[in-house]
Amino acid sequence: MENIIELKNINKSYDGVREVCSNINLEIKKGEFVTLLGPSGCGKSTTLRMIAGFEQPTSGEILLNGESILDLPPNLRPINTVFQRYALFPHLNIYDNIAFGLKLKKLDKNTIKEKVERVLRIVDLEGMEKRPVSTLSGGQQQRIAIARAIVNEPKILLLDEPLGALDLKMRQEMQLELKDMHERLGITFIYVTHDQEEAITMSDKIVVMADGKIQQIGTAEDIYNEPKNVFVADFIGDSNIFNGVMSGKMKVNFLDADFECLDDYPIHSDADVVVRPEDVVVVNDGSGQITGKVDSCIFKGIHYETTVIMGKNEIVLKSTKESKVGDMVNLYIDPDGIHVIPAPKNMNHFEGVITKYHTLNFAGGEITYDVTKLFKGSTHDGKHLFGADGERIHLTDMPITVEIPVEALDMSDDLDESSINGEIISLIYVGDHYRYKVRTENGSDFTIVDEDLWNEFDKVSVLIDSDKINVSVGEKN
């Protein structure tokens, strides 16, 4: 089947610094139900708004049936949107709301009437034409919003978190109805949500987004079973994530034990290991790889959620059998249940310059550093740096590359403790600690590990132990 819409290398930034969307490449086939899934601020709504035409990409191309639609204003695109809070016209009744688009097309009265009645039957609200929209419940308003969009017979229907304002029961009902409607109408649906369950229930294809980038594209099963990175693993479904290292051919070491796995990566390379709670099995015959103490066991309806502690790590498992708190249990993880994701060594790289006060300026802040380390045998008299040969070395504005291992980094909520301040943009629990991503005001990212739990969007100052960092002169190649 051919692609109905293609997004090619789409970038979007509002102020030229922060990228809301970067390098979005997406192909959607005719008649597909595609969901853009991600936490708030991941760029999914912006992507949708670019397809609708309310936003223009900073660069890139949007093709509809192979032709660029970037020059078309929203009113000329054969695409309709169901808005987050419905956006029904409060001064018009139901009939006039639905007929809005048809009247603009100057269709004759009888055709309009027929079409409106037909979509009202589809959304199950026939006979309510004359009611003002303010008298409708949330669910009914939602249906009218959908009716108003599909009555125009768009090629693509965009839905921006359309069920967000409904209560759980209503939401589940509407999910099934939407899926049903999609099958009956044959229109391509592009759906935006932060609710993973919604995405899994409805979509043919899920596009997981975070931080303005597409993390993974695939069917619900693909994404659940083979997450491409720890973010996806953490976001879709429950998961245990551990720091691991490849310890042999198709062997990975984590939780101080060696496990067989199905992934083949170079020996000694670092990796993140993802284990789904349902893939951890309690065994009685001692055939398991790890042993730990049951910390808690909670009945969840169809299964027990058990937390087992081993050393400083904990692992969560789902089982239909109850375990007694305090008991030692032997756990087995099948190679198929272990997903190894290669993780580059947690090193932060920055480019910066030396200031005239001989401090290092990078990532939007400054730190002090012993600049004599930069040149072998050099000396510093408190004002100038002299090389081994006694010649003065001019440091001001000299470009540098700074490498900071995670061990050298710490965070503080006292923003005056460091001139490098930022905001926590993501966090992931990795076995016995949390891994944070802190974005500074100038858009640089730090990876920081900490045992304590911080919140997303916390403002922190980044503390750098300048003894542990590695600085080299010149820009990185």
Next chain:
Amino acid sequence: MVLPLLVIIYYAFTNAEGEVTIDNFKAFFTSGNTIGTLIYSFVIAFAVTAVCLLIAYPVSYALAVSKAKYRAVLLMLFIIPMWVNFTLRITAVKEILTFVEGSLAFHPFLNTVIGMCYDFLPFMILPIYTSLEKIDVSLVEAAYDLGATGRETFIKVILPLSVPGIISGMTMVFLPSMTNYVVLDMLYNSTYIMGSLIGSYFSAYDWHNGSMISMVLFAIIVVISMITSRFGESDSDERGALL
């Protein structure tokens, strides 16, 4: 609150000897002079309201779509003159008009309308701006999305949704311009407006006729308010705050 009103009602229905009568009203509606003043007041009020609306709508629209940074400044530009004493402002307008036209006597009607518009414009701008600003951006986007051009969006969505603001603004400009005589006095040197007619009766200590005219105006105001409130019924809650 009601007591002074009762006094006015008492005076309106009595004559100098204290007898209850409706002669005051009879005299008003049979005198060409007073009826003429009433009609003339209407004409001025209509003109002022119309001109204010024509100026205020585009201004409010510009305000509502302007960037937040500039919006406060622009809004202040229209509100700050209101902090200056009303008579002083009119005196200033008088100076400007005299300078531009040479003498006020050349365009008395035009001068009056200009003076009143200057005075009442903020009362038209504020409610319209408020109602425009309240319009959910997604409604405008929805209109575009459904195929409306910019003009169609304005006519079919933005304008109807700002009607409550327009009505508040019109009421707030129309009623005071019916009765305001300071402007007329200073820019026209005439007593051809209801307010000044009342004033002239009172300054001549004819409280009975003065009160009678006040009652007539009061009745007119009640009628107009009733008509406009019916118009804006769908959005009566926000109008309540403005009136």
